Structures are given as structure tokens and as C-alpha cells.
Amino acid sequence: MSTDGGGVVLVVEHDPAVAELERRYLVREGFDVEIEADPARAPAAVLRCRPDVVVLDLSTCAVPAELYRRVVEAARGAPVVALSGPLDAAGAHAFGEYRVERPFGPRVLVAAVAEALRAGGPAEAPGPLRAGRIALDQSDRAALVGERRVALTVTEFDLLEFLMANPGRVFTRDQLLDAAWGPGAGAGSRTVDVHVAQLRAKLGDGSPIRTVRGVGYVLDA
Known part of the structure; x- marks a missing residue:
């Protein structure tokens, strides 16, 4: 598939091999990719690089809902694609519209990122x-x-x-x-x-x- 001009994607992923695979596939589709290896540092990383889309690994978090909330707040309108293990309907709803269940193929992730970017568009510039x-x-x-x-x-x-x-x-x-x-x-x-x-x-x-x-x-x- 191809994207409509790409965008900046922050990939928050604890596994270096998975992060590199995600980076390669996203770059191939025209995205600029930043990597953050420590999910606990995700909110600060979002504030630093101001991505158009965040890919957030929640699989190692003790309180994933809290981390997701903090990242969404920091993203200020940029969509967040949550990566998690299997969840029931209530659990899945807590992590927004865009979620990819582990294990997943890189093409599935690229498709989710492209969909999130098309639906939400680039985040509007925040006010002062x-x-x-x-x-x-x-x-x-x-x-x-x-x-x-x-x-x-x-x-x-x-x-x-x-x-x-x-x-x-x-x-x-x-x-x-x-x-x-x-x-x-x-x-x-x-x-x-x-x-x-x-x-x-x-x-x-x-x-x-x-x-x-x-x-x-x-x-x-």
C-alpha cells in the first residue's frame, strides 16, 4: 500500500527487533520514524518530537490505561495506535479507535497507521x-x-x-x-x-x- 505523503510516526516499542521491523516498513511507505524504546518515557517523547501518529506499545505496562491516557493528552489530537495483547470488548474500547493486537504483521501496523492519519489528518497546531x-x-x-x-x-x-x-x-x-x-x-x-x-x-x-x-x-x- 502507499500513503498520501507520509508523516512523522513515533514508535514506542520495548523490543528492539520489533521496533526496527516497524521502522523499516513505515519508512518504506514514506513515513519519517522516531523510536522510543522505553514506554514509560512515551509522554515526554511525544512532547519532544510532536508526531502526526503515535504507535504505543502497551504490552509491558503495569497500568496500560494510565500510560495511554497520558500519551493521548501529550499528543494533543494526533491519533494513537495502541499495541496490546488480546482484550475483551470493554478493554479494547478503553484504548481508542486504533488498536493492533499482538502478535501482528508489519503490514497490519502500516495499514493502521495510514488509516489513523487519513481519518484524523495531521494534528492541528496547538494554541499557546x-x-x-x-x-x-x-x-x-x-x-x-x-x-x-x-x-x-x-x-x-x-x-x-x-x-x-x-x-x-x-x-x-x-x-x-x-x-x-x-x-x-x-x-x-x-x-x-x-x-x-x-x-x-x-x-x-x-x-x-x-x-x-x-x-x-x-x-x-
């Missing part, structure tokens, strides 16, 4: 994220404090975007490293502290980023 006087426009990666435009580095923007997309949730430094720098980036936790300090300085007195002593940071809504 807001926290108090701060607005973050993801389409042109611009930050505003009131009417003042704030110049952020790529990493500062990614870190602030992740926190603003998850207001009220406390994140450890390791979680923020994964979200803004990517898994295995090699940066230490001190790097997070430095970037948070830089963000606070640029955002001014109205910075909503709060330190949670002994844990990490939270953005107050």
Missing part, C-alpha cells in the same frame, strides 16, 4: 500554552511575558514547554533531563538546576517555576 502572564507559542517557539518577548535557547524552551504542558505536576531532575535533553543525553542533574535558574531570570518575578525541596520542580498553574 499559558501560565499567568507567560505565553508559549509552540508553532514559532516564541515566549512572551506580558507583551515582552523573551529569547530562550532551544533547551530552555523545551524545558519550559514540558513544564507548562504539565502544570501542577512535580518532576524530578532525572525526569526533566529525559524530557528536555532526551534519554541517555549524559547531562547531570546540576544541568537542570542551571537551566531552571536561567529560565527564572529571563521570566522575571512572575516565574511560575517552583522548587520542591528534595524532589525537583513544578510549574504552578
